[in-house]
Amino acid sequence: MKQNLFTSIVVFGTTVVLGAASTLAVGDVANEKLITPRAMADALHLVMDSDRTIYTRKIVNRLVKKDKVIKASEHFQDDKALALPAQMFRFGSELVAKRADALPDVNFSYSLQSLWPVNRQNAPKTEAEKTGLKYVAENVGKNYYTTEKLGGKSYFTAVYPDIAVAPVCVSCHNDHKDSPRRDFKIGQVMGGVVIRIPVDQ
């Protein structure tokens, strides 16, 4: 993943240098389509996954499991509790979808899914999602990249492993009444983040 990002940055850097030589305005460089869908997905995922990890470790795991001062609950408003990491993730994704509607150049969507979902709505739907989730669960440390056609449109689709980064990930899923799997361990793949970018011209 790092290597891929690095390559794009180098390509971008080279273009900036060439651009300067041929007096290309900074504005033009900023508008060139130089970042590949894969590099874009990798960068987006890095931000999402870091935010998700920090929320789980520094907020949920610390306050729920270590200091035991508050609970995390699906009904966090009624229960006056913390929102679950997966809910934080979905709220962000819903707000992105809403805000991206007003930005013609910004076009992507993302979701958190699993082959063992607590919430059935988070089960994979397309063939690419199913194959990707299986791949990231069986190939530790690897991401899955493919293209798919949905409703006549072509998409670049990336699936990244979602890992049990804190003890609270494991305990909550293993104990949850709706969980179809109860043997998760810390460090294991629990699901995946799917990022989809349209690639039609």
Ligand code: HEC
């Ligand atoms: C306090 C309980 C709790 C904690 C902590 C928690 N989860 Fe979840 N998780 C849930 C619930 C409940 C859902 C379903 C939420 C929804 O979509 O309504 C869920 C959803 C998910 C999903 C989507 C598939 C599914 O099961 O519905 C994944 C993947 C996931 N969690 C992984 C993790 C990981 C990794 C962590 C730690 C970083 C974590 N969870 C922390 C309870 C928890």
